[in-house]
Amino acid sequence: MKKNVLILSVVVGILFSGTVAAGWGGINIPTPPPPVIPTPPPPVIVTPPSLPTPEQAREAMGKALSEVVNDGSDIVNTSLDTQTSISSQILGDEISGIVEVVNIPNRQVVSYSTTAVKGIAYVIETGDLELIAELFANPVLAQSSVLLAAELQRSRDTHYPRSKPVPTAIKSVLRHIFPNSVLERARYTIGTVQPTLQNLVNKTRKGKHANHAIVADDVIVFSSEPSLSEPSLNDLKFWAHEIRHVAQYQEWSVLGFAKRYIKDWEDVEADADSYGEKAKN
Numbered sequence: 001m002k003k004n005v006l007i008l009s010v011v012v013g014i015l016f017s018g019t020v021a022a023g024w025g026g027i028n029i030p031t032p033p034p035p036v037i038p039t040p041p042p043p044v045i046v047t048p049p050s051l052p053t054p055e056q057a058r059e060a061m062g063k064a065l066s067e068v069v070n071d072g073s074d075i076v077n078t079s080l081d082t083q084t085s086i087s088s089q090i091l092g093d094e095i096s097g098i099v100e101v102v103n104i105p106n107r108q109v110v111s112y113s114t115t116a117v118k119g120i121a122y123v124i125e126t127g128d129l130e131l132i133a134e135l136f137a138n139p140v141l142a143q144s145s146v147l148l149a150a151e152l153q154r155s156r157d158t159h160y161p162r163s164k165p166v167p168t169a170i171k172s173v174l175r176h177i178f179p180n181s182v183l184e185r186a187r188y189t190i191g192t193v194q195p196t197l198q199n200l201v202n203k204t205r206k207g208k209h210a211n212h213a214i215v216a217d218d219v220i221v222f223s224s225e226p227s228l229s230e231p232s233l234n235d236l237k238f239w240a241h242e243i244r245h246v247a248q249y250q251e252w253s254v255l256g257f258a259k260r261y262i263k264d265w266e267d268v269e270a271d272a273d274s275y276g277e278k279a280k281n
Contacts, residue, residue, distance in 0.1 A: 059125050066121040073114045077157040080106060085161075093192060100158070111154035115146065115255060118153075122253035131256055141262065149258035156216035156254075163187035163219045167228045170239050177278050178243055186246040188220040211238070215245035217254055233280045240279035244272040 080103045087099045123132055135142035164187060171183045212223045220242045227235035248268065249257050261268050 055127070061124055063121070063125055066118055066125070070114075070118075073110050073157060076110050077107070078161075081158075081161045097192075104154075107154045107157060108150065111150045111157065114157075115149045115153045119149070119253060119255035122256065128256075131253075131259065135259065141259065144262050145255060145259040148262060149255040152216045152258060153254055155221070156219050159189050159191070159216060159219045159221050160187070163189040166239075166243070169229045170231060170236075173231070173236060174240055174243065174279060177240060177275060178247065182243065182247045182250060185218050185250065186220065186243050187218055188222060188226070188242075190225060191221045191223060213238070213242050215242055215249070217249045218246055220246065236279040237276040241272045241276035244275035248272070 083103065084100050087095050119131075123129065135145060166183060166186045166188060174183065211226060213226075214221050226238065231239065245268075248260075248271070252260060257268075
């Protein structure tokens with residue numbers, strides 16, 4: 001009996017151990033996924049506004065001052081232009097010319113003030129202390145430069161209301177010579193009876209040339225209608241010469257242009273001539 005019980009126990013043990021082993025071996029225990037670690041958002045970097053350099057601040061101040069002066073002079077000159085325009089429409093160009101003569105003192109006050117402040121604005125913007133130093137060192141040059149600059153400014157303000165942008169046909173041909181800023185800034189008009197330096201010179205020189213022009217800052221004043229479409233090489237040379245004068249004013253200021261012209265007008269004209277030759281190539 002005891003022997004049978006022992007055998008039965010061994011058999012049951014063997015069977016039980018085989019079943020458990022088979023059972024554990026058949027279970028597929030999945031491998032747990034790795035923990036998901038969220039990616040932190042990139043840090044927000046706040047860039048503080050960059051402060052302008054002293055040069056940038058100086059340029060901005062000079063430009064702002066120049067714009068304020070231009071706006072102020074435009075207000076006064078617009079009023080004077082309206083008087084001239086009304087007199088021209090009602091009484092004709094000759095009477096409007098008389099009205100313009102009467103207004104010369106008023107325009108001179110504006111032009112002297114504008115010239116002086118724009119000269120200061122130019123020095124601030126460019127840092128060109130050499131201009132002021134040279135004028136202080138030479139009182140005769142300073143006085144003549146200021147007088148010429150004031151007259152150029154007055155002439156510019158007188159002619160500007162009737163001026164037009166340079167024709168597209170001319171600008172498109174000269175873009176390889178001048179930057180767009182100069183071509184867009186330049187304007188032109190035909191001088192009539194206004195008592196300006198440009199009209200005086202044009203009338204005295206017209207007998208020697210088919211056309212003549214004098215530039216006052218950004219306005220080219222022709223003695224007669226220039227070629228506007230399908231220009232010849234000589235026409236392009238003419239336009240390029242005058243537009244170069246506009247660029248000179250932009251680079252040197254009205255006061256700086258006047259000073260250079262008084263000191264060495266041949267050098268100023270030679271520089272313009274060189275651009276006229278470039279237009280023919």
